[in-house]
Amino acid sequence: MEIHSKLVGEGVTVLKLQGKLNMVSAPRLREEVHAAVAAGNSRVAIDLTGVDFIDSSGLGALINGLKAARQAGGDLRIAAPSEQVRLVLELTNIDRVLKAYENAESAFSD
């Protein structure tokens, strides 16, 4: 999996993922989120446009990042999930705590 990090306006970090978010790649996502939060940018948008697969390891990384961001006074939000990602979020009830935004740019526009 490739992860590109970009700091956009007002301290929002956009992490753009490309590939499969599974037990192989999940630890890297955790590291990237924690690095953003440690740098003082605790509002994190995860751009899932390029993610065609997620499993429970990937979900664990998202929840871990969500808790780290919120503990630092920010938030973690997801954007553009695929049909597979949406199904997994629904079946695990994580869609109740991770609302999906249309794109990363709109995730923190409120």
Place this chain on the structure above:
Amino acid sequence: MIEMTVYKRHLSVPPDDVDEVHEFLQGIWDENPHIPLRDRFSFETALVELASNIILYSVVTSSVTCDIVIETSTDQINATISDNGDLVDLALDEHIMPDEFSESGRGIPLIKALVDNFEYGNSENKNTWRMSKRYQQ
């Protein structure tokens, strides 16, 4: 009589990992365009989830080998996975979905939610897992 096409893959972990399972299934999807997309990714998620669990709980102290057999027909797909990891005392019914903020524990409940049938058994020092999914109309 229902005609089944059989595909087999042997994994040796390490160096193999779940990326080999994705690659194996991609070949099957390419050969079976009649399988609906939602059934493909539901079944793939369940199988990768299971392989992840086998790898995670087996290779802490040693390596593990895993044999995957997939059968496809006109109306369903089946998988039988045998591994030589530690035998587990597992009651699938007792695994329920954890709360939204849990960072682990979703593997088995997610598999149960994704496929129509999921079974576990062990004998002769092997774990055997079976799952099946009927295609949605």
